[in-house]
Amino acid sequence: MNRPDYAKSAALFARATQVIPGGIYGHTSPAAALPGASPYYAARAEGCRYWDVDGNEFLDFMCAYGPIVLGYNHPEVEEAAARQARDGNCFNHPTALMVELAERLVSLVDFASWAVFGKNGADMTTWCTQVAREHTGAKKILRVAGAYHGSHAWCSPGHGGWIDEDRAHVHAFPWNDLDAFRDLVKKHRGEIAAVVTTAFHHPAFGDSVMPARGFLRGIQETCRKEGIVFILDDVRSGFRLHLGGSHRFFDFEPDLICFCKALANGHPISAALGRPELMAAAGRVFLTGSYWNSAIPMAAALSTLKVIERDGVIERIGKAGAELREGFLKAAAKHALPIRYTGHDSMPFMTFADESNFLRSQHFCREMMQRGVFLHPHHNWFLCAAHESRDIAQALAAVDEGMAAAKAGV
Amino acid sequence: MTRTGNEMLLSRLHLHAVLPALESLANLVPQAGAAIAGANFSLGLRVAHGPAAMVTATDGVVRVEPAVSPRGGVVLHFFRARQLNAIFLQRAALPPLPVRGWLQFAKLRPFLRLAKALDEALQPTEAAMADTEFRRRHLLLSFQVALRAVPIVAREDALAIRALKSTPPGLLVIRIPDVPFVASVVWENGVLSSALGEPARPATTIVTIRDADTARLLLAAQIDPQAALGLGRVRVDGLIPLADGLDVLLHRVDAYLGTAARARS
Numbered sequence: 001m002n003r004p005d006y007a008k009s010a011a012l013f014a015r016a017t018q019v020i021p022g023g024i025y026g027h028t029s030p031a032a033a034l035p036g037a038s039p040y041y042a043a044r045a046e047g048c049r050y051w052d053v054d055g056n057e058f059l060d061f062m063c064a065y066g067p068i069v070l071g072y073n074h075p076e077v078e079e080a081a082a083r084q085a086r087d088g089n090c091f092n093h094p095t096a097l098m099v100e101l102a103e104r105l106v107s108l109v110d111f112a113s114w115a116v117f118g119k120n121g122a123d124m125t126t127w128c129t130q131v132a133r134e135h136t137g138a139k140k141i142l143r144v145a146g147a148y149h150g151s152h153a154w155c156s157p158g159h160g161g162w163i164d165e166d167r168a169h170v171h172a173f174p175w176n177d178l179d180a181f182r183d184l185v186k187k188h189r190g191e192i193a194a195v196v197t198t199a200f201h202h203p204a205f206g207d208s209v210m211p212a213r214g215f216l217r218g219i220q221e222t223c224r225k226e227g228i229v230f231i232l233d234d235v236r237s238g239f240r241l242h243l244g245g246s247h248r249f250f251d252f253e254p255d256l257i258c259f260c261k262a263l264a265n266g267h268p269i270s271a272a273l274g275r276p277e278l279m280a281a282a283g284r285v286f287l288t289g290s291y292w293n294s295a296i297p298m299a300a301a302l303s304t305l306k307v308i309e310r311d312g313v314i315e316r317i318g319k320a321g322a323e324l325r326e327g328f329l330k331a332a333a334k335h336a337l338p339i340r341y342t343g344h345d346s347m348p349f350m351t352f353a354d355e356s357n358f359l360r361s362q363h364f365c366r367e368m369m370q371r372g373v374f375l376h377p378h379h380n381w382f383l384c385a386a387h388e389s390r391d392i393a394q395a396l397a398a399v400d401e402g403m404a405a406a407k408a409g410v
Numbered sequence: 411m412t413r414t415g416n417e418m419l420l421s422r423l424h425l426h427a428v429l430p431a432l433e434s435l436a437n438l439v440p441q442a443g444a445a446i447a448g449a450n451f452s453l454g455l456r457v458a459h460g461p462a463a464m465v466t467a468t469d470g471v472v473r474v475e476p477a478v479s480p481r482g483g484v485v486l487h488f489f490r491a492r493q494l495n496a497i498f499l500q501r502a503a504l505p506p507l508p509v510r511g512w513l514q515f516a517k518l519r520p521f522l523r524l525a526k527a528l529d530e531a532l533q534p535t536e537a538a539m540a541d542t543e544f545r546r547r548h549l550l551l552s553f554q555v556a557l558r559a560v561p562i563v564a565r566e567d568a569l570a571i572r573a574l575k576s577t578p579p580g581l582l583v584i585r586i587p588d589v590p591f592v593a594s595v596v597w598e599n600g601v602l603s604s605a606l607g608e609p610a611r612p613a614t615t616i617v618t619i620r621d622a623d624t625a626r627l628l629l630a631a632q633i634d635p636q637a638a639l640g641l642g643r644v645r646v647d648g649l650i651p652l653a654d655g656l657d658v659l660l661h662r663v664d665a666y667l668g669t670a671a672r673a674r675s
Contacts, residue, residue: 010641010642013640013641014641017634017637017640017641021634021636022634022636022637022640023634023636023637023640023641024636024640025636029636029640030636030639030640031635031636031639031640031646031650032650035639035640035642035645036642036645040640157576159569159572159573159576159654159655159658160658164572205578205649205650205651356614356649357580357614357615357648357649358648358649358650359647359648362647362648378650
């Protein structure tokens with residue numbers, strides 16, 4: 001156990017609080033995780049490990065909260081990005097890479113005939129709701145309660161910065177409750193532009209929940225019947241469950257799909273793809289940003305997709321994830337600490353069955369940090385292709401000790 | 411309703427959150443205790459179509475009830491909430507209408523001294539805050555006011571109600587070990603309540619504020635709660651979204667009481 005020292009992180013954070021609201025904001029805010037027990041600032045990373053500004057090394061199971069699917073600093077992707085950087089990144093025009101990437105993605109996603117690009121997941125989820133409204137002429141958006149679709153006013157999980165009017169036409173229904181969804185459709189028949197869901201439910205501060213049999217297919221059928229656009233927010237799970245989109249894994253078919261995180265192994269790019277019949281509406285909804293045509297992330301995305309497909313990355317991550325799951329279940333049984341291990345093996349989450357407030361999970365994750373393994377107590381984890389069996393074994397050795405400590409400590 | 415312009419809500423905060431701090435004032439502040447030693451009075455304050463309260467002092471013990479008793483004492487009637495708020499904020503306003511106890515006005519002198527002491531404790535000068543013991547009393551009284559205020563904003567303030575819709579239920583305990591201070595807030599079945607002291611059952615969320623100075627800065631909205639967490643000045647264990655919800659409520663309390671008080675100075 002290395003009992004890491006976070007002095008440099010703490011000093012940087014103290015400086016940050018003078019010039020940055022909250023010091024660090026958003027999902028990487030210390031407040032959302034384990035303040036004082038985890039690093040605040042990273043310095044470098046390689047494979048499935050990173051080093052913080054104090055030089056502490058962590059075996060990482062957050063993968064930058066999802067973008068790192070091949071491993072940090074992947075040589076092939078970074079070479080592709082560096083090659084493009086030598087030619088330039090930001091121009092008066094897009095580069096040929098934009099066309100190439102759109103063609104590549106369209107070839108991968110079975111229902112889609114076109115693609116557009118942004119920088120972040122929320123760029124795409126919000127734009128897709130606009131396309132749906134343009135296509136249908138309707139105003140209402142249905143979403144799953146507790147699901148995360150970005151930080152824009154219509155969907156931000158934060159309490160501040162939005163007014164009731166921002167959400168006047170946004171209605172929520174519980175995950176896996178097809179009846180509640182259909183009731184909303186019935187109540188607002190003719191007024192609904194879109195329903196947006198993730199492929200499986202992975203809320204922060206909650207266990208992940210897989211779709212019940214027929215849930216997503218049921219949404220799809222209702223959408224087709226009622227002329228509602230079905231948007232799949234595949235920002236978090238895209239390219240971890242299936243190369244062609246997570247709908248393929250769960251056997252349903254949306255009308256629009258949003259990708260981001262794993263698309264370019266950490267380079268900033270997001271994408272939305274859609275059915276041919278939505279292309280005209282998509283063309284009428286203004287879409288741009290200062291850096292949305294940047295060439296380097298597009299080169300990185302093409303390289304990432306190539307490696308994912310060529311190296312069977314999704315299967316490899318699934319195998320590593322299964323090893324991790326089995327190890328957790330064994331450790332839990334050994335320590336007589338029942339756990340809830342939820343989600344897909346490539347992006348799992350664990351809580352203790354005897355807790356409802358994450359207290360034991362927080363204790364456990366603190367213990368894991370002290371043993372150099374980065375796990376989050378409130379947010380689903382991510383695996384990447386760089387997680388080898390020896391890394392999983394190292395993590396599980398720490399899990400054994402961490403569970404013993406968590407059992408004794410709460 | 412504007413974000414801070416709800417005069418009726420502000421009047422309820424004045425009568426049901428600020429005024430009850432008189433009860434512990436006499437114990438915490440020696441001058442306040444001396445002011446009411448041997449005093450006997452009853453003063454009712456009521457707002458037309460709004461809240462009411464009755465302050466009673468008997469043999470050095472002050473009680474504040476959230477209603478005007480049907481008999482005895484002086485009763486002052488305020489035609490508008492704004493009129494009552496102006497008194498609390500020391501702004502010019504039409505005097506209230508005395509509707510009972512004309513002949514007992516002289517008995518209210520101890521109340522006026524008590525009210526002055528409460529005002530000094532809750533809205534202190536910088537010089538007063540230099541004294542450690544004064545800071546401790548200020549903090550205790552401020553927290554008492556805040557604890558009484560959060561259920562009121564939870565019921566009546568639109569932004570607080572909105573925040574609670576996405577706040578998970580549970581019991582939150584707040585501890586400031588070096589004061590010492592312990593209180594709890596319960597958000598269950600659509601009702602928010604608060605109490606001083608250790609709760610009888612395990613907390614869902616435990617908020618530990620490192621020191622009195624941090625607590626004072628948090629209450630006065632002079633330190634970002636996220637920054638305070640990262641700096642280790644506050645620790646939250648357990649269900650964090652419950653603490654996030656309470657943070658919104660405290661912010662709303664400050665939007666009424668803090669903003670109003672700062673505006674007067």
